[in-house]
Amino acid sequence: MVNDYAEVAARLEKALLVVDRIEAESVFSESGVPTFELIENVIAPTLERIGTLWINGTASLSQVYMSGRICEELMNSVLPHDSEARISQPRTAIAVLEDYHSLGKRVVTSVLRANGYRIDDYGSGISVEALAAKVVEDRTEILLISTLMLPSALRISDLRFQLRKLGANTRLIVGGAPFRFDTQLWQEVGADAVGISATEALQVVTRMMEELS
Amino acid sequence: MNDSAMTSMQRVLATLGHQEPDRIPMFLLLTMHGARELGMSIKDYFSRAENVVEGQLRLREKYHNDCIYPFFYAPIEVEAMGGEVIYREDGPPNSGRPFIREAAQITSLQFPKVYEAPRLSEVLKAIRMLKERVGDEVPIIGVVMSPFSLPVMQMGFEAYLDIMFEGPELFEYLIKLNEAFCVEWANAQLHAGATAITYFDPVSSPTVTTRDQYLQYGHQIAKRTLSRINGPVATHMASGLALPIVDEIAETGSAVLGVSTMEDLGELKAACCGKLTILGNLNGIEMCRWTPEEAERQVKAAIAKAGPGGGYILADNHGEIPWQVPDEVVMAISEAVRKWGRYPLDWIDVAGS
Structure with missing residues (x-):
């Protein structure tokens, strides 16, 4: 499964950079990865890579914004932002x-x-x-x-x-x-x-x- | 050759023609510092054209500035459209809560005619008065926000990016309205006596939108808009990057490019050479705590990279020097340009720079 994470992350990154929400949704729904594993192994490294691309001048702020927004919305569908299950301490x-x-x-x-x-x-x-x-x-x-x-x-x-x-x-x-x-x-x-x-x-x-x- | 060898206008025109004038022209883009000269609050200062005229003339005399910059503040256009402006004692008047609260409002927007908007009329009055005072001795630089960048203040960045990606009809509608307004505003300033217009377009910067998005939107909008502005235009990225789109900016008809301190001035000069005059790129934020010695060092470094061959105007990288920059630093920049910016720039070879 570990090897698959990189593949899923690459697919997600590609979808996010072209603001393809439908493809990003498919990556989420088809991955079959439990929520926190998905966060740790797919979403976090993908957003980190896109953030690094922005710092290097090879991605734009609009891509960073839309990527974050799409991931946030997809996460909210499985883990609402006020959910007790979120990492909430310290405030x-x-x-x-x-x-x-x-x-x-x-x-x-x-x-x-x-x-x-x-x-x-x-x-x-x-x-x-x-x-x-x-x-x-x-x-x-x-x-x-x-x-x-x-x-x-x-x-x-x-x-x-x-x-x-x-x-x-x-x-x-x-x-x-x-x-x-x-x-x-x-x-x-x-x-x-x-x-x-x-x-x-x-x-x-x-x-x-x-x-x- | 001393400073009186050429007027500021001649100096600037020579460098725009990619020739070496008597020295590097400097555009000290000072706005609020005029209030300091007059001993009044920033809000009071911008309340009357007469204050801005007096402030700009005093700043030119004090610093030997090669331009007059009767720019009041960035949100003056959205103020005319019904937006809120927030004044503060230690910084530029800033845009308040966006006046487009819902994207659906866009189709019912109506903007005022420039000549009917009291604050814009005050800017035009300042330009007319300045033109009477300085004639053709020094360029007067007017300012517009690009139709592609203005929506950040009109509706907020997030809502704007949302319609750019997911509401193309509303996006197109708003851009068309903004284009008409921008052309009218730019031409009114030129008619009042402005020599050239600075077209602030940070959203076109690769910092904010991708090159593809620029080619699809910002580039097309700039080409349409600039072709209808009846005078020379300087495109300014307001601290944003520009290198990946230099050739395309040149295609819009812009004569000058305001560049970021985040990019190497030597690389920019090479990319713009013969196509665009570079305006920049002293770091306005760091400038707040420069010593006069550091100011001189920074000016020398900028001149060494971009000065040879003309096509370079020394300025800050944002289009407005912060209120927090002390007068002694502005003076040190001015003195350094007059000391190290004289053509021919023989010292560059001598110093091995």
């Missing part, structure tokens, strides 16, 4: 800070959900104060923050300050254009990690979840 959430450009959030959310994680979506255009209050209220342990504009990215240091003031030791993972163009910026704003792509964000979340469990 993880995502938001777009002070901005309505939500594509990055959507891509990361799709990739995490397609990989079996449960993630709360705090939405877009949320202020530092509102986000800090929500994090404290929900006892969120890992918060992913997506930004497009530099001023929003710089506000993450205010969020870090607010969270400390409220006694929350939430791990912050940041991502978005400003962090791609300045590789030191994530440290400057007091984040714990950066995810330049959805794949990197997934790797960081996986690592943090292991550390916190």
Whole structure:
């Protein structure tokens, strides 16, 4: 069966890159692989490869987005995103800070959900104060923050300050254009990690979840 | 040869003709810094054409800028269409929640005429006033969002990609509306006195769409749109990649290409040589914490790669220098261009660069 995983993943990747939803559905339904095996051996490596293609400049953001969305929808059909069976501990959430450009959030959310994680979506255009209050209220342990504009990215240091003031030791993972163009910026704003792509964000979340469990 | 040997206009025209002028032209694409010059908030600054005129003239004088850039802010077109603009103290006015909430709304959209939109009229007023002040000494650069990229602000990126892939009729309908608006807006700016138009088209970048998608959509849209714009056009990828589609961008009729810091300027120069003048590609985000020495180093490196033979305008890579970039860094960039950008660029060989 192990040898078949690579074959299934290759077929899925091909379907996703040309946004062939019907073929992607067929790959899912015909694979006969149990859900979490499918995640670990087919979906995760496929989305990781597509994410790497984007970092290398050989796939586009639209392909990354549609791939994540299709996989998320297919996963939801067998494992709803609020299912207790999802990997839900420690509590993880995502938001777009002070901005309505939500594509990055959507891509990361799709990739995490397609990989079996449960993630709360705090939405877009949320202020530092509102986000800090929500994090404290929900006892969120890992918060992913997506930004497009530099001023929003710089506000993450205010969020870090607010969270400390409220006694929350939430791990912050940041991502978005400003962090791609300045590789030191994530440290400057007091984040714990950066995810330049959805794949990197997934790797960081996986690592943090292991550390916190 | 000193700076007064050529006017900015002559300098830019020579480089667009792929000739070496007296020195590398620099387009310091400063917008909000005008508010800082006038000691007012960004919101107040953009509320009146007179402020932008005064700000741009002061910035040109201070930094010896080779262009006037009366660009207010990116969402001004969607604002005219009914969209929300969010102002902040430390950054460019940003688009708020998209005004197309449901894709089905697209078929009932009606956009205002450019001359009836108060904010767009304020931009046109600024251009007219600037033209009266500077004449033909320096190019005035107008700005439009491409019909292919504007929907990101009109309806949000996700919803837009959804119709691009799965709602072709709505996609085509929206693009047609946007094309008509874009042409009218560009030509109004040219009529008011703009010398050229920057056509911001990040969605066409291979960062966002594949080359095939570009050939199918962005390329066709640009060809149709640019052919109806009555003046020279610079295509700008707003930090996105461009190398894989350089030849096709040249085919659209664009004279200039705004390029990303993520691509090698030498490779871009080789690809664009004789076809497109390169505009770029200093990293505007890193620029926020450059020292003057680092600014000089970056300018030298860019000139060494793209300067020889003309066809190069030094600028940032995004089309707008962030508010957070200190004046001393902008000044250091300007001084470095004037020091190292004089033709002939003999120092490049001497230094072995």
